[in-house]
Amino acid sequence: xxxxxxxxxxxxxxxGRRGRPGYDQQxxxxxxxxxxxxxxxDATSMGILAENLGISKSAIxxxxxxxxDLLSLALEQALGGLESVWEAPETQHGTAxxxxxxxxxxxxxxxxxxxxxxxxxxxxxxxxxxxxxAMERRRGFDRKVAELIGEARAEGTVRSDIDPRTVxxxxxxxxxxxxxxxxxxxxxxxxxxxxxxxxxxxxxLRAGRA
Numbered sequence: 001x002x003x004x005x006x007x008x009x010x011x012x013x014x015x016g017r018r019g020r021p022g023y024d025q026q027x028x029x030x031x032x033x034x035x036x037x038x039x040x041x042d043a044t045s046m047g048i049l050a051e052n053l054g055i056s057k058s059a060i061x062x063x064x065x066x067x068x069d070l071l072s073l074a075l076e077q078a079l080g081g082l083e084s085v086w087e088a089p090e091t092q093h094g095t096a097x098x099x100x101x102x103x104x105x106x107x108x109x110x111x112x113x114x115x116x117x118x119x120x121x122x123x124x125x126x127x128x129x130x131x132x133x134a135m136e137r138r139r140g141f142d143r144k145v146a147e148l149i150g151e152a153r154a155e156g157t158v159r160s161d162i163d164p165r166t167v168x169x170x171x172x173x174x175x176x177x178x179x180x181x182x183x184x185x186x187x188x189x190x191x192x193x194x195x196x197x198x199x200x201x202x203x204x205l206r207a208g209r210a
Contacts, residue, residue: 109190146168
């Protein structure tokens with residue numbers, strides 16, 4: 001996972017609250033997410049966060065009331081990005097296949113733009129109320145995609161000989177795996193990655209089907 005430096009702002013999110021010099025809420029959040037992903041949320045104490053930030057535990061509380069508030073803010077950046085995909089006009093018009101392709105491309109974009117935050121979302125265990133609520137919102141996103149796959153099957157633009165639940169799981173498995181291996185700044189750009197994912201999911205690996 002890329003380092004979330006104190007000066008980075010990977011996407012729209014809560015940035016207005018300021019505390020001790022050198023950090024604002026977003027920069028504290030960036031470091032916290034990096035640490036959560038490295039150690040696991042449950043295993044990360046406020047002491048570990050303070051050590052990585054180079055400030056005292058009490059200084060962290062100038063920015064957020066608790067560790068779980070940090071988690072909530074981080075998950076909102078991931079879920080807000082994913083849920084915003086459905087607000088685009090492209091999800092309301094065209095064939096189901098065209099809309100599904102748009103959703104896949106947009107989801108890849110969100111994953112690459114907000115990689116640490118989506119990584120955290122996908123690694124949740126559901127041990128806290130905040131985690132459970134986030135996981136339910138994620139399942140809501142998944143259900144919408146599954147419904148879109150069903151529409152594409154009904155219109156005859158995607159295969160009908162494979163169980164739609166299997167199609168949905170394979171699609172999500174492919175897209176979600178990006179957080180485990182993709183590294184920004186390399187030869188594989190987000191745009192090319194989206195093209196490759198769409199090509200494999202919609203056309204398969206055999207030559208001559210593009």
